[in-house]
Amino acid sequence: MAAHPGGLIRVKGLTRVYGDRKVLDGLDLELAPGEFTALLGRSGSGKSTLLRALAGLDPDVAGGGTVEVPGEVSVVFQDARLLPWQRVLPNVVLGLRGAERRGRESLAEVGLAGRERAWPNELSGGEQQRVALARSLVREPRLLLADEPFGALDALTRIKMHALLRRLFEQHRPAVLLVTHDVDEAIALADRVLVLDEGRIAAEQRPGAGGPEARAETHAEIRARLLTALGVTAGV
Amino acid sequence: MTLVESRPTAAPGPSATTSATPSVTASAPGSRARPRLRPGRPVRLGFLLGPSLLLALWAVASATGWLDPRFLSAPWTVVGTAAELAGTGRLQDNLLTSVGRVALGLAIGVPLGTALALVSGLSRWGEAIIDGPVQIKRAIPSLALMPLLILWLGIGEVMKVTVIAVGVLVPIYIHTHNGLRGIDSRYVELAETVGLRRGAFIGRVVLPGALPGFLLGLRFAVTTAWLFLVVAELINSTSGIGYMMDLARTYGQTDVILVGLVLYGLLGLFSDAAVRLVERRALSWRRTLAG
Ligand SMILES: Nc1ncnc2c1ncn2[C@@H]1O[C@H](COP(=O)(O)OP(=O)(O)OP(=O)(O)O)[C@@H](O)[C@H]1O
Numbered sequence: 001m002a003a004h005p006g007g008l009i010r011v012k013g014l015t016r017v018y019g020d021r022k023v024l025d026g027l028d029l030e031l032a033p034g035e036f037t038a039l040l041g042r043s044g045s046g047k048s049t050l051l052r053a054l055a056g057l058d059p060d061v062a063g064g065g066t067v068e069v070p071g072e073v074s075v076v077f078q079d080a081r082l083l084p085w086q087r088v089l090p091n092v093v094l095g096l097r098g099a100e101r102r103g104r105e106s107l108a109e110v111g112l113a114g115r116e117r118a119w120p121n122e123l124s125g126g127e128q129q130r131v132a133l134a135r136s137l138v139r140e141p142r143l144l145l146a147d148e149p150f151g152a153l154d155a156l157t158r159i160k161m162h163a164l165l166r167r168l169f170e171q172h173r174p175a176v177l178l179v180t181h182d183v184d185e186a187i188a189l190a191d192r193v194l195v196l197d198e199g200r201i202a203a204e205q206r207p208g209a210g211g212p213e214a215r216a217e218t219h220a221e222i223r224a225r226l227l228t229a230l231g232v233t234a235g236v
Numbered sequence: 237m238t239l240v241e242s243r244p245t246a247a248p249g250p251s252a253t254t255s256a257t258p259s260v261t262a263s264a265p266g267s268r269a270r271p272r273l274r275p276g277r278p279v280r281l282g283f284l285l286g287p288s289l290l291l292a293l294w295a296v297a298s299a300t301g302w303l304d305p306r307f308l309s310a311p312w313t314v315v316g317t318a319a320e321l322a323g324t325g326r327l328q329d330n331l332l333t334s335v336g337r338v339a340l341g342l343a344i345g346v347p348l349g350t351a352l353a354l355v356s357g358l359s360r361w362g363e364a365i366i367d368g369p370v371q372i373k374r375a376i377p378s379l380a381l382m383p384l385l386i387l388w389l390g391i392g393e394v395m396k397v398t399v400i401a402v403g404v405l406v407p408i409y410i411h412t413h414n415g416l417r418g419i420d421s422r423y424v425e426l427a428e429t430v431g432l433r434r435g436a437f438i439g440r441v442v443l444p445g446a447l448p449g450f451l452l453g454l455r456f457a458v459t460t461a462w463l464f465l466v467v468a469e470l471i472n473s474t475s476g477i478g479y480m481m482d483l484a485r486t487y488g489q490t491d492v493i494l495v496g497l498v499l500y501g502l503l504g505l506f507s508d509a510a511v512r513l514v515e516r517r518a519l520s521w522r523r524t525l526a527g
Pocket residue numbers: 018019023041042043044045046047048049050
């Protein structure tokens with residue numbers, strides 16, 4: 001894996017093999033800086049595997065290919081993954097030195113000012129996930145990887161988190177790769193939606209193209225195409 | 237549904253909601269109440285209750301003459317003897333010697349056990365080298381090591397402190413190691429993604445994660461320390477509570493023996509309470525059954 005200054009995230013011929021199963025099979029992918037991309041795919045299609053490869057979390061997994069990512073990569077997991085024995089603020093600035101002030105600012109950005117000294121156990125699921133977002137933001141990532149970050153949240157909290165994530169994205173402009181099961185979530189949030197199938201990117205849609213008015217118009221169309229790519233016959 | 241219709245007229249609050257749906261009413265006393273599975277609020281000074289009952293029983297048995305004083309002296313005799321011993325300064329001297337031995341044994345054994353557990357828990361090589369010998373040491377009753385230790389180290393202070401330190405090391409190692417191994421690998425992954433260095437990783441993830449195990453080990457260690465102290469002091473000693481008791485045995489003074497026993501008991505009880513206090517402070521982030 002190489003860090004490079006251009007900011008473009010480039011994956012070439014990425015292969016990942018578990019046992020005799022090729023989960024990723026020569027996958028090519030480019031993510032432009034400051035672009036919000038959503039990744040859809042059937043369960044077990046290898047979305048998490050791809051994300052872990054991008055995050056450099058799979059040194060022991062067999063495979064090949066090249067991954068070029070910027071130096072500053074942050075990951076938001078499906079579970080908030082806060083250290084239960086650290087209060088909120090130390091969790092946010094974990095591993096950073098002298099970042100207290102920036103940590104507080106990040107917490108304020110996700111609407112949790114004043115909760116710096118709470119224990120993670122004392123927060124609701126949505127609040128914990130917001131702390132995890134703050135922990136990612138405070139690192140000013142060039143690439144933000146999120147693996148179903150809202151999967152465990154209720155529908156109402158999800159909607160709020162969508163708005164928050166989109167707002168934070170527009171303020172900080174990292175490249176985002178968001179893994180999700182939810183086609184509507186992908187269309188609502190992302191500029192670009194990819195479908196992973198058979199170890200490669202099998203389909204791509206750009207719901208954001210043509211501005212917000214066009215978004216509503218083509219929503220149904222895009223949705224139908226994505227569902228087809230996912231192997232769901234959209235015969236409603 | 238009736239709930240929706242009656243809501244505007246009912247007063248706000250959970251009780252109003254419940255009363256609006258008779259089929260769900262659970263507030264009537266005596267009717268099927270939700271079972272309380274938690275042990276409830278902590279009792280203040282609750283750890284003293286059991287020992288106090290035991291003491292009361294002893295006092296009653298002595299007062300009614302049911303207990304022969306030659307067999308077991310009455311509590312007040314023991315208190316009197318203790319006061320007498322304290323008056324001559326013998327009690328304090330011996331107590332101080334004993335406490336000093338335990339403190340020194342703990343001061344050596346606890347860090348050593350923790351360090352071994354860390355090395356063994358953080359590296360496969362460390363585990364391969366350290367874990368086996370500690371498990372073997374655990375399998376051998378420590379008392380069986382005494383003859384060898386006496387041969388090597390004599391019967392002086394070094395031997396006594398070594399016995400305690402080696403005895404303490406085992407529970408500390410076992411429980412800390414167990415705690416380390418039980419740390420969720422997801423936290424390790426998190427540490428990798430935020431780029432924690434090894435030192436910060438140990439300080440922020442490993443040690444706090446292993447702390448519950450370590451503190452459990454410490455509770456065992458403290459009890460074990462007093463246990464080994466007794467053994468060490470009963471053998472060829474010229475000071476300490478154990479020596480005082482052994483001397484009393486020669487003269488048939490049950491009251492002095494009892495003073496020693498009570499002292500050991502109290503010391504064990506209070507050191508355990510101290511560790512538990514530390515435990516409660518250090519693990520305040522946990523929401524568990526014990527609350
Ligand atoms: N550590 C592992 N060992 C063996 N097989 C694995 C491992 N991790 C993943 N796999 C396999 O690789 C395949 C892809 O897994 P992955 O977690 O990437 O899927 P996913 O697309 O994220 O699925 P989901 O949407 O359910 O999270 C699955 O078949 C899974 O069984």
